[in-house]
Amino acid sequence: MNVPVAAPEVEFVEESAASPAQYLLELNEAQRRAATFGIVPAPNVQRSPPLLIIAGAGTGKTKTLTHRVAHLIVNGARPGRILLLTFARRMASEMTRRVQRLCADARLRLPHGMSEPIEWSGTFHAIGARLLRMHAEQVGLDPAFSILDRADAEDLLDLVREDLGLSHAKSRFPKKSTCLAIYSYSVNARKGLEAALTNAFPWCLEWQAELTRLFGAYVDAKQAQNALDYDDLLLYWSHMMQLPRIASEVAGRFDHILVDEYQDTNALQASILLGLSPMGAGLTVVGDDAQAIYSFRSATVRNILDFPRQFEPPAATLMLEQNYRASAPILAACNTVIDHAAEGFRKRLVSRRESGSKPIIAMVANEAAQAEYVIERVLANREQGMELREQAVLMRAAHHSGQLEIELTRRNIPFVKFGGLKFLEAAHVKDVLAILRWASNPKDEVAALRVLKLLPGIGPSAARRAFATLRGSADFAALSHSDAPRKAVPHLGELAALMAELHGSTCWQAEFDRLRRFYDPLLELNYDAVFTRRGDLDQLASIGGSHPSRTAFLTDLALDPPQACGTHAGPPLKDEDWLVLSTIHSAKGQEWRAVLVLNVVDGCIPSDLATGKAEEIEEERRLLYVAMTRAREDLVLMQPLRFSVRGQTPGGDRHVYAPRSRFLHEEDLHAFELLRAHEASGASPEVSPAGRPAVDLRATMREMWRA
Ligand code: ATP
Ligand code: MG
Numbered sequence: 001m002n003v004p005v006a007a008p009e010v011e012f013v014e015e016s017a018a019s020p021a022q023y024l025l026e027l028n029e030a031q032r033r034a035a036t037f038g039i040v041p042a043p044n045v046q047r048s049p050p051l052l053i054i055a056g057a058g059t060g061k062t063k064t065l066t067h068r069v070a071h072l073i074v075n076g077a078r079p080g081r082i083l084l085l086t087f088a089r090r091m092a093s094e095m096t097r098r099v100q101r102l103c104a105d106a107r108l109r110l111p112h113g114m115s116e117p118i119e120w121s122g123t124f125h126a127i128g129a130r131l132l133r134m135h136a137e138q139v140g141l142d143p144a145f146s147i148l149d150r151a152d153a154e155d156l157l158d159l160v161r162e163d164l165g166l167s168h169a170k171s172r173f174p175k176k177s178t179c180l181a182i183y184s185y186s187v188n189a190r191k192g193l194e195a196a197l198t199n200a201f202p203w204c205l206e207w208q209a210e211l212t213r214l215f216g217a218y219v220d221a222k223q224a225q226n227a228l229d230y231d232d233l234l235l236y237w238s239h240m241m242q243l244p245r246i247a248s249e250v251a252g253r254f255d256h257i258l259v260d261e262y263q264d265t266n267a268l269q270a271s272i273l274l275g276l277s278p279m280g281a282g283l284t285v286v287g288d289d290a291q292a293i294y295s296f297r298s299a300t301v302r303n304i305l306d307f308p309r310q311f312e313p314p315a316a317t318l319m320l321e322q323n324y325r326a327s328a329p330i331l332a333a334c335n336t337v338i339d340h341a342a343e344g345f346r347k348r349l350v351s352r353r354e355s356g357s358k359p360i361i362a363m364v365a366n367e368a369a370q371a372e373y374v375i376e377r378v379l380a381n382r383e384q385g386m387e388l389r390e391q392a393v394l395m396r397a398a399h400h401s402g403q404l405e406i407e408l409t410r411r412n413i414p415f416v417k418f419g420g421l422k423f424l425e426a427a428h429v430k431d432v433l434a435i436l437r438w439a440s441n442p443k444d445e446v447a448a449l450r451v452l453k454l455l456p457g458i459g460p461s462a463a464r465r466a467f468a469t470l471r472g473s474a475d476f477a478a479l480s481h482s483d484a485p486r487k488a489v490p491h492l493g494e495l496a497a498l499m500a501e502l503h504g505s506t507c508w509q510a511e512f513d514r515l516r517r518f519y520d521p522l523l524e525l526n527y528d529a530v531f532t533r534r535g536d537l538d539q540l541a542s543i544g545g546s547h548p549s550r551t552a553f554l555t556d557l558a559l560d561p562p563q564a565c566g567t568h569a570g571p572p573l574k575d576e577d578w579l580v581l582s583t584i585h586s587a588k589g590q591e592w593r594a595v596l597v598l599n600v601v602d603g604c605i606p607s608d609l610a611t612g613k614a615e616e617i618e619e620e621r622r623l624l625y626v627a628m629t630r631a632r633e634d635l636v637l638m639q640p641l642r643f644s645v646r647g648q649t650p651g652g653d654r655h656v657y658a659p660r661s662r663f664l665h666e667e668d669l670h671a672f673e674l675l676r677a678h679e680a681s682g683a684s685p686e687v688s689p690a691g692r693p694a695v696d697l698r699a700t701m702r703e704m705w706r707a
Contacts, residue, residue: 023070023102031060034318035067037284042076047255050280050315052262052307054287056347057334057629058325061286062589065260066095068284069118070102072256083254083276084121087261087588089559092121095260120254124269126559128233131240131250133555138246139236144551146227146441147558151430153229154180156446160217166210174204174211181296183215187231188266188298224472226443230559234268241275251276261589262287263304264294270303280311290338290347291626293585295619323349325591327356329671330635334628336668342618357673359628359635361600361664364677366642366655371404373677374596375411377636378579381594386634388414391594392580394587394627396605396620400598401581414578418586428523428533429540433557435515439502440550443472454522455495457488466492476500494518508550512541584627595631598638600624601658624663637664637672 024032038048055061073079086092096118120127129147136143148156154176161167161176174182182204186196193212197205204211222229228236241247257276259265262285265273277283285307292301308314323331328351335349364370378391395401401417408415431454434447441447445467452463466482476499479492498518505511516537523537524530547553580592599605605627606620628635642655664672 021071021074022105023067023074027060027064027067028320028322030318030320030322031064031067034064034320035071037068037316037318039068039071039075047282048284049313050277050308050311051284052286052304052315052317053284053320054289054304054317055320056288056323056349057291057626058323058331058591059320059349060322060324061288061320062091062095062260064320065258065284065286066098067102069095069099069256069258073099073103077256079116079118080120081253081255082118082120083127083257084118085124085127085257085259086121087123087264088586089122089126091260091589092123096121123559124265124272125230125233126555128237128272129228129555129559132228132233132236133551135240135246135250139240139243141228141236142226142441144226144441146225146437146444146447147233147555148222148227148229148446149558150180150230152227152446155450156221156225156227157183157214157218159445159449160221161214164210164213164217166214173207174201178204179211179214182211183218184231185298187235188268189300190267190271221445224443225445226441227446234272238268238272238275241272247275254282256282257284259283259285260287261291262307263289263292263301264297264299264588265303266294266298266300267303268298274310280315283315290341290622291588291629293588293619293623293626295615319347321347321350323351325632326351326629326635327353327633329356329358330628330631330633333359333635333668333671334625336665336671337621337628337663338625340663340665341621342614356633359631359637359672360675361637361639361660361669361672362675362677363639363641366640366644367403367599369677370598370638370640371407374404374598374636374638375407375413377596378413378594381634386593388577388579390592391596391634392582392587392590392592392630393596393598394582394584394630395598396584396607396623398583400604404598405581408579414576415581416578418580418582426533426536428527429536431522432515432519432537432540433554435498435519436502436511436550437554439499439505439511440554442470442474442476442503451495454526455488455491456525457485457491462488474500474503476503505550508548508553509545511550512544516541584623587630588626591630591632593632594634594636595627596636596638597624597627599658600637600639600661600664601643602660602662603643603658605661605663621663624661637661 024035027035034051034053037051040046040048053061053064069082069084072082084092084095086095099118122130132139132141132145133143136145157179158167158176161173161179166173178201182193182196182201185191185200186193189196189199191199193208193215194205197208197211222232240250254276257273259273264287273283273285285304287304289301289304292299292304295301308317326334331349331351362373364373374393378388378393381391382388393401393404398417405415405417431450434450437444437447438451448467448470449460449463452458452466453460458466462482462484466479466484469478469482470476476496479496479499480489482492484492495518498514501514502511505514519537520534523533527533543557544553547556582590584597597605605624606617628637639660640658642657644655
């Protein structure tokens with residue numbers, strides 16, 4: 001497929017000799033052209049025409065975007081009127097920090113002073129939440145709305161489903177997580193339910209009528225509770241942009257809008273951008289169609305491919321072709337993977353770093369041997385001067401690292417895990433957040449029920465009755481009068497006192513202590529491992545302390561949760577070194593000197609869950625490509641030969657043999673070095689360095705007696 005490349009309509013402005021723009025010298029010519037495209041310096045500042053920068057991994061897209069923001073500011077744009085949309089919040093803060101440094105380095109007299117911060121940078125969801133709170137009353141929302149994360153949304157759907165009698169309906173009604181996925185897909189892809197089902201969930205088509213009812217009731221429930229789910233943040237925002245008066249007020253806040261990772265936006269996000277800048281003035285988007293990996297959230301690669309033609313005249317398209325990240329042998333191997341992609345916008349990537357060794361495919365006996373090999377290699381790299389935090393272990397699914405995590409913990413090697421089980425998904429953390437959320441929004445039934453059910457003697461129906469006595473008001477004292485079991489009455493009294501205090505509190509910093517006095521005894525009553533859990537809550541309190549208010553804290557956490565899972569690894573201290581474990585999805589846009597990818601076998605990449613539809617398989621291929629293109633110097637693809645499958649047969653484990661991922665074609669293996677792990681490590685093949693057997697023969701013995 002060919003994307004037309006329009007010549008830039010405005011020449012980039014060379015800096016005058018009086019203002020040597022040092023920061024622009026850090027870029028190559030193509031990057032510089034993209035960073036300065038259409039920007040006219042003050043006093044004739046005007047918004048540049050729309051621009052698409054489409055380029056392969058590691059070509060400096062994010063760097064160019066960062067420099068473009070700096071260049072805008074240096075040329076008179078007001079930082080406070082720039083909107084920078086990124087994939088994750090940490091990317092946004094990293095970019096704004098760099099912009100500030102670049103502007104400072106430019107040592108130019110800035111027309112508006114550098115003191116004005118770039119205050120509008122973040123993810124679509126976070127920016128949406130902020131704009132909706134500001135304009136809530138104009139669109140019929142209460143500005144104190146709660147934000148339901150995915151798990152909360154599932155819980156609410158479950159409640160509604162029960163009310164409608166659908167949970168007891170005929171069997172096989174879709175699970176709550178599937179229901180939410182269908183709802184979300186339909187909203188984000190801007191498709192009606194039937195089209196969404198046909199397209200993505202054909203096995204649920206028979207439930208269309210029930211799902212329609214369910215989603216209608218779900219929307220009612222959210223409104224009654226004054227709660228928005230993630231999808232609502234985009235949905236309300238996009239609807240807001242259809243209302244001319246508010247739309248112009250919102251759009252009027254921004255002169256320049258820049259979007260990174262545009263290939264992973266969905267139809268709803270595209271419509272929001274168009275609402276913010278109907279003619280594309282001041283709009284720059286950056287992305288790589290070969291790295292589109294979010295179609296399960298309805299992202300569509302069409303967004304980036306169709307971007308130029310939305311405007312008249314079409315947006316200019318610029319390309320970058322120099323790869324600065326990977327060594328030549330790594331880049332060559334990455335290219336063999338993506339070259340097999342069925343469609344895509346072909347890019348010729350050239351590496352800047354010729355030297356380096358080929359990536360490795362390491363074959364190991366099983367997952368235990370994989371963990372051993374990974375640890376050995378990581379430690380060997382560290383011996384050679386590569387800090388742990390310059391290395392990452394990536395995986396297709398969060399649970400792939402289970403064995404590795406145990407081994408790392410056992411050996412006291414610090415690590416942080418991104419993606420997968422989040423700190424906030426831990427039950428005790430959710431309890432505390434539910435208390436805070438209910439205090440902020442007395443109508444929040446999901447939060448309220450969670451809190452009420454913690455009390456001794458209160459089950460689901462007593463909880464619902466107790467909540468009903470409040471009728472959504474903040475008159476928490478009424479809780480004591482609900483017809484709860486006698487055992488629960490004193491607890492309800494205590495809870496009522498706590499909630500009233502928190503709701504009326506004017507000192508956010510004192511709220512955690514108060515809450516803990518109430519919650520800690522319940523923690524002991526409801527959970528084991530109390531000591532670790534208390535540590536998690538201390539950590540939550542310290543995150544809370546860095547926020548100005550309860551609302552700011554809750555919004556931030558719902559949208560950008562701290563991702564390290566507390567029970568395995570607390571976030572390391574600042575000066576400590578730690579290994580990064582991450583799902584491939586969460587590794588987007590980042591890079592490490594060394595990258596090890598776990599389980600590069602069929603069944604993991606591509607995942608078993610991919611249905612076999614061509615486009616799903618293509619997305620899995622791009623996932624492997626994204627993983628591999630994170631590496632700068634050292635890339636290892638792990639291939640365990642055998643996996644144990646637990647719980648499949650009564651009484652024990654079974655082994656399956658997994659073939660190498662189909663994305664590593666036989667004819668391309670010359671781009672890799674093939675290693676058997678024991679040959680590489682020098683350890684004997686049967687015994688791993690930790691002295692544990694690499695192969696568990698006991699399981700094999702048990703297996704012999706099974707058909
Ligand atoms: P991805 O597709 O993974 O998001 P990207 O295209 O956004 O990658 P960057 O992350 O911006 O690429 O850059 C990749 C690496 O190359 C970074 O380490 C960056 O500092 C470096 N780099 C980019 N451009 C240059 C340049 N002109 N000179 C030196 N280093 C560069
Ligand atoms: Mg990037």
